[in-house]
Amino acid sequence: MSKISISDLELHYSNFNALKNVNLEIPEKEITAYIGPSGCGKSTLLKSLNRMNDLIEGCKITGTVLLDGEDIYRGMDINLLRKRVGMVFQKPNPFPMTIYDNVAFGPRTHGVRSKVKLDEMVEKALRDAAIWDEVKDRLKKNALGMSGGQQQRLCIARALAVQPEVLLMDEPTSALDPISTSRIEDLALELKKEYTIVMVTHNMQQAARISDNTAFFLLGEVVEFDKTEELFSMPKDKRTEDYITGRFG
Amino acid sequence: MKEKAMQWVFLAAACISILAVALICFFLFANGVPAIQKIGIFQFLVGTKWKPSNELFGIFPMIVGSIYVTAGAIIIGVPMGILCATFLSHFCPGKLYKMIKPAIELLAGIPSIVYGFFGLVVLVPLMQNLFGGSGKGILTASVLLGVMILPTVIGVSEAAIRAVPDSYYEGALALGISHERSVFFTVLPAAKQGVFAGVILGIGRAIGETMAVIMVAGNQAILPTGLFSGVRTLTANIVMEMGYATDLHREALLGTAVVLFVFILIINLSFSFLKRRDI
Numbered sequence: 001m002s003k004i005s006i007s008d009l010e011l012h013y014s015n016f017n018a019l020k021n022v023n024l025e026i027p028e029k030e031i032t033a034y035i036g037p038s039g040c041g042k043s044t045l046l047k048s049l050n051r052m053n054d055l056i057e058g059c060k061i062t063g064t065v066l067l068d069g070e071d072i073y074r075g076m077d078i079n080l081l082r083k084r085v086g087m088v089f090q091k092p093n094p095f096p097m098t099i100y101d102n103v104a105f106g107p108r109t110h111g112v113r114s115k116v117k118l119d120e121m122v123e124k125a126l127r128d129a130a131i132w133d134e135v136k137d138r139l140k141k142n143a144l145g146m147s148g149g150q151q152q153r154l155c156i157a158r159a160l161a162v163q164p165e166v167l168l169m170d171e172p173t174s175a176l177d178p179i180s181t182s183r184i185e186d187l188a189l190e191l192k193k194e195y196t197i198v199m200v201t202h203n204m205q206q207a208a209r210i211s212d213n214t215a216f217f218l219l220g221e222v223v224e225f226d227k228t229e230e231l232f233s234m235p236k237d238k239r240t241e242d243y244i245t246g247r248f249g
Numbered sequence: 250m251k252e253k254a255m256q257w258v259f260l261a262a263a264c265i266s267i268l269a270v271a272l273i274c275f276f277l278f279a280n281g282v283p284a285i286q287k288i289g290i291f292q293f294l295v296g297t298k299w300k301p302s303n304e305l306f307g308i309f310p311m312i313v314g315s316i317y318v319t320a321g322a323i324i325i326g327v328p329m330g331i332l333c334a335t336f337l338s339h340f341c342p343g344k345l346y347k348m349i350k351p352a353i354e355l356l357a358g359i360p361s362i363v364y365g366f367f368g369l370v371v372l373v374p375l376m377q378n379l380f381g382g383s384g385k386g387i388l389t390a391s392v393l394l395g396v397m398i399l400p401t402v403i404g405v406s407e408a409a410i411r412a413v414p415d416s417y418y419e420g421a422l423a424l425g426i427s428h429e430r431s432v433f434f435t436v437l438p439a440a441k442q443g444v445f446a447g448v449i450l451g452i453g454r455a456i457g458e459t460m461a462v463i464m465v466a467g468n469q470a471i472l473p474t475g476l477f478s479g480v481r482t483l484t485a486n487i488v489m490e491m492g493y494a495t496d497l498h499r500e501a502l503l504g505t506a507v508v509l510f511v512f513i514l515i516i517n518l519s520f521s522f523l524k525r526r527d528i
Binding site (some may be wrong): 050052080083084086087089091094095096105109110155158159162 | 416
């Protein structure tokens with residue numbers, strides 16, 4: 001059962017054709033990884049799943065992206081879409097406020113007023129993001145005082161607090177040390193029980209370790225998309241093989 | 250050799266500006282402080298009667314006047330300025346921005362006497378029609394000053410808002426929060442120190458303003474009784490009487506300048522304090 005299905009997606013930045021005829025199915029409650037060299041369009045595709053590309057001037061998109069069968073570019077409220085499809089950025093970007101307020105920010109803005117309910121949601125989100133034990137005694141401290149890895153997990157908690165269905169992760173560990181990275185990877189494996197995860201990564205081992213499906217991108221095209229085991233053990237395309245064996249990229 | 254010479258030129262230029270500040274300080278305090286002592290610092294600062302002919306020199310009404318008028322300007326100018334800066338940085342279409350931005354910069358360049366004249370021929374009659382009375386007073390001066398501090402508040406606030414990393418805004422958007430809310434609840438709070446610095450600069454501008462205020466404030470040296478009561482500010486007190494004052498009267502005016510100087514000093518210090526914390 002696919003959660004998101006992308007068909008005939010073309011994306012242009014002014015004169016640059018960043019995505020060419022992309023067709024992908026993203027299965028529900030699994031981790032789908034996008035790999036490929038820099039500038040291959042994997043982040044661009046990720047951002048078109050919650051329409052963050054709309055912010056970029058001169059960005060034109062054709063084709064369809066269906067979320068549970070609904071076209072996200074036609075007739076769906078953009079804020080509702082982003083509420084359903086959460087995002088974690090490459091660089092941890094907690095707001096300059098307390099840890100509690102960071103997580104409560106989403107629910108509050110979406111209309112949750114009750115203190116009890118908010119406390120509950122904040123705790124659940126922080127627990128789900130595997131950071132509750134580290135921060136429960138300093139919820140009122142500024143989030144910017146945390147380490148990079150903690151900040152990233154806080155950002156995941158913040159995204160979880162609005163109860164999304166899909167979680168997009170744009171190279172979530174590229175700014176982190178190995179220990180923080182492995183914690184985020186464990187967390188992703190835990191989260192896929194409840195959420196559909198799409199992850200862009202530069203790190204092929206990471207994709208091999210945690211993802212269920214992998215798509216290999218090159219110059220704006222999907223070269224190969226398959227079960228992760230298949231793609232890494234017997235790639236069908238020569239270019240995929242060259243990339244995963246480290247011959248380029 | 251040539252570079253060495255230029256270094257001296259730069260040093261001299263720097264020294265002259267510092268010398269100017271030092272001389273002003275020295276002149277002010279050397280002339281003003283003895284008068285304050287002669288009158289009695291308590292008498293001078295909290296005395297409510299300013300009657301030079303009777304040797305009564307209490308500048309309390311003027312201190313209160315300056316504070317009221319400045320506070321009024323803040324109440325009117327600051328919310329408008331911050332909202333305007335927010336609009337310019339996150340809501341304004343490019344074409345409109347190219348028109349509004351130079352207009353605001355022009356607002357900063359208009360001489361204060363022109364503002365005063367505008368106040369006199371437009372605001373004062375308007376206030377007369379709306380509320381009766383002379384039309385001159387705290388409210389009129391506040392409105393005029395509120396407009397005068399706009400360019401300062403807008404300029405500094407806009408720069409502060411634009412300096413906020415996009416990642417805050419994007420982070421909020423990605424939570425499904427609307428553009429407007431993202432700007433007001435993440436970007437604006439993140440810029441609050443810079444915005445506050447702009448407000449303080451605005452206060453400095455308002456409290457030091459003279460010509461425009463004189464033309465619309467009424468200038469009675471009495472404790473103001475309401476929004477429409479005439480008011481005299483510290484600056485107005487000095488400029489109106491300096492021309493003919495002699496002896497102790499003249500020194501009392503210099504004492505007024507000392508008080509004003511201390512006010513400005515406090516404002517500037519708090520500004521640079523905030524600036525430092527910003528980094």
